[in-house]
Amino acid sequence: MAQDTFSKEETLAMRRRLIGHSCRLFYSDDPVKIIRARGQYLYDEHGKRYLDCISNVQHVGHCHPSITEVAAAQMDLLNINTRFLHDNMVQYADRLAASLPDKLCIFYFVNSGSEANDLALRLAQQYTQHQDVIVLDHAYHGHLMSLIDISPYKFRKLSGQKEWVHVAPLPDTYRGLYREDHPNPGDAYADTVKDLIDEVHSKGRKISAFFAESLPSVGGQIIMPQGYSTKVAEYVHSAGGVFVADEVQTGFGRVGTHFWAFQLQGEGFCPDIVTMGKPMGNGHPLACVATTVEIAGAFTANGVEYFNTFGGNPVSCAIGLAVLDVIEKEDLRRNATKVGAHLKQLLTQLQTRHDIIGHVRGIGLFVGLELVTDRRTRAPATKTAAEVVKRLKEQDRICVSTDGPWENVVKFKPPMCFSIQDADLVVRCIDRIITEMATSDLRLEKEDV
Structure with missing residues (x-):
């Protein structure tokens, strides 16, 4: 079995030298180096655990x-x-x-x-x-x-x-x-x-x-x-x-x-x-x-x-x-129905407290959270969505990403073993981040598309 022999910095330097730059990484400003995974969790070179909300390829869980x-x-x-x-x-x-x-x-x-x-x-x-x-x-x-x-x-x-x-x-x-x-x-x-x-x-x-x-x-x-x-x-x-x-x-x-x-x-x-x-x-x-x-x-x-x-x-x-x-x-369809409905319900509740959340949609473990600068005009809050993704990774070690024509939809397509507890954690962290951004008067949305 191949061993992890390079530091993160060395791996990144080699990638920049050897791999086409159009092959972009998640979190390109500060990529995460993952060396092992199990279920819905990823682990970096220091053993820190990340919650994976986006790896729909590892459908039934990493390394099952x-x-x-x-x-x-x-x-x-x-x-x-x-x-x-x-x-x-x-x-x-x-x-x-x-x-x-x-x-x-x-x-x-x-x-x-x-x-x-x-x-x-x-x-x-x-x-x-x-x-x-x-x-x-x-x-x-x-x-x-x-x-x-x-x-x-x-x-x-x-x-x-x-x-x-x-x-x-x-x-x-x-x-x-x-x-x-x-x-x-x-x-x-x-x-x-x-x-x-x-x-x-x-x-x-x-x-x-x-x-x-x-x-x-x-x-x-x-x-x-x-x-x-x-x-x-x-x-x-x-x-x-x-x-x-x-x-x-x-x-x-x-x-x-x-x-x-x-x-x-x-x-x-x-x-x-x-x-x-x-x-x-x-x-x-x-x-x-x-x-x-x-x-x-x-x-x-x-x-x-x-x-x-x-x-x-x-x-x-x-x-x-x-x-x-x-x-x-493992009855993963039932789990997707139950956990997805719970996640959607929590995000909908969040919408009542944060005007920047314009729409919550999805079914099963296919869920989108659309951020807007104005609920009436539905103008996309692109930069704010990017900031939420960045803070989830840096502060909470939760991996999400954005989609949509304006990249203002925070998407959830996690492994199908995603749990109620995982959903609770993600929504709690999003709530805190949006609250922090509002209370610190960080109005990124003014710069949005």
């Missing part, structure tokens, strides 16, 4: 013993190219199929969420024989060039929007076009997609896919209004396209009440393609695309073989199976 044991045992026995026949892949696919609607029964295993989304895009375009894609504003779907092209969060900072990419309004009922006072925001936002489809058709183009996270994360921990996805799917199908649900951030029970976030839209809704990634391997690179027999058949019919050397290898699938076992045995 059941998973590390299975991984080591399978690695010791066999790991091999996926073109050889092995039970783990088919057993894992069978377990995943049991969690999904019946029509989503064909699986492609890959190594990352980006790889999954790239393949989903290929599947949609091959099946429909169309190129154009509709995405949501502020969306992020991965770091491959194909995905930068359909991620407004990225392409607006780079070469801009391609002619085959069309951006629909983010269905945000707090600060979007249609808000909480609208009688039917789901239908209203869905109609913006219909209008966009009509606009595309007027240009002589055709839609291949509507591509969206089931709960937009980078967009600010957004909860889709009820009925939105069902109506969008109806419009997209009428236009000859398919509905792709990106569950890379939200799958595997994070929302608590359901295994997949798209299921929040009701039993009548089923995407045509579902992508999954981050939580699947609990830190091991494992991702997947699930789709229908018809879409998979069209992909096969193009005559070009698809293979993935590592995707679905015996070790990866053994780990994936172990993750599913832990979710079930």
